[in-house]
Amino acid sequence: MSTKVGMVSLGCAKNLVDAEIMLGSVLQRGMEITSSADDADVLVINTCAFIDSAKEESIEAILNAHQARGLSKRPGQKLIVSGCMSQRFARELREEMPEVDAFIGLDQVSQLGEIVENVLSKRPTPNPKRPTPNSASSMFDVGRSTFGVSDLELAFASARPTYIPDYDTPRFRLTPAHSVYVKIAEGCNHPCTFCVIPQMRGKHRSRPMESVLAEIRGLVAEGVREFNLISQDTTYYGMDLWTEKAGPRQPVDSSRGPSLSRLLREIQKFDGDFWVRLLYTHPAHWSDELIETIAACDKVARYIDIPLQHIHESMLQRMRRETSREHIERLIEKLRAGIPGLAIRTTFIVGFPGETDEEFESLVEFIERVRFERLGIFKYSREDGSRAAKMPGQIPAKIKNARYRAAMSLQQKIAHANAAKIVGRKLKLLIDQPLLARTEADAPDVDARVILSKPEAVGEFVTKRITGARGYDLLA
């Protein structure tokens, strides 16, 4: 009987792609994937460590999984912890959670199959960073009930990840068959003071354009209808790719944005009816060329996700966003003028250290004036290891909560007014479930849905008249 592997994946779409790669490597080793945790010989918890609440959720998931395995159909079940929290805190977690059978890092996602075999036979987990010593038995105390406790075992925790998948990396897709996430790059080179992601995910590294195109070409042939391009900063795509032709250590594109533009223009050439959606863009790297490209490519969704985080100049500086209020205001004007019908999604942080009432008010005024089609608000979370965690002027939770509520209730009014304007129009919809669809202006999981009055074929595009709105959602 083959080994059954189950997985609980938390966090963002980037973590989800890692989960898909891990499961791909499990299948490659001839194991089975199960959706029932009870039924798994090995259960993997793919964690998130983005903010405090995400870490709490991850720890709870690990503890719940450990508790449940005593009651599961497979009492000998092994527990593996992967993802951002494992990458960053493996040593601390190992101390606190000896019950976990192995922690793995982000560079090891494509090796999960091998790691599962090793955990089941109690061999040491392979570590891509350092060679296995001859005296393995002294380094790996494989006789203990816990596994992977040596320094070597957790060496990934001291190194910044460098892994990036390729087009032929085995992958088991967890999204509906018609909609995929394509990770075009990994890591981040920005110095945002509230963020610890670069410490967990390493420096920015782009996939070669041919690799991304080969992946999308294959998926278009399979009938995929939606490609959600993701990375930490999608607009940085290609700025780190070097070419001999351009001279020693010259980037393929030294200016901003052309690589992503080129990629989009190449994707546009593929036959087929599909949407390409840009998620996680950074305001600093937008270019006129990119705006013109999106306008010219009808397969690129009239939707962009551009986390702005704040608008007040001193907040942007303290957050080290590498951009200015003037640049952002001008960019939004150019986006709206250059791409008619564009839906803009953004996120802001409220309660960042030192944020005054006046600075928060300027953010509220900006939200009211720009009227973003989609908007999320985060309460600032003090992350250990970030520069902002040490800043004076930390804001009490009560004020953060009040600012969060004020910004969200304003956005709710804007969203409802925006939805009302759409009623009566005919829109192209992508059917996610027989009675649920999305418009071009809605990314999967994070945005609104369209509730249908009669079932439609999943994975197909249909054109429907919008008949009403219910909260953030539309009716058709």
Ligand code: SF4
């Ligand atoms: S752009 Fe800033 S917020 Fe986004 S991942 Fe990079 S450092 Fe973090």
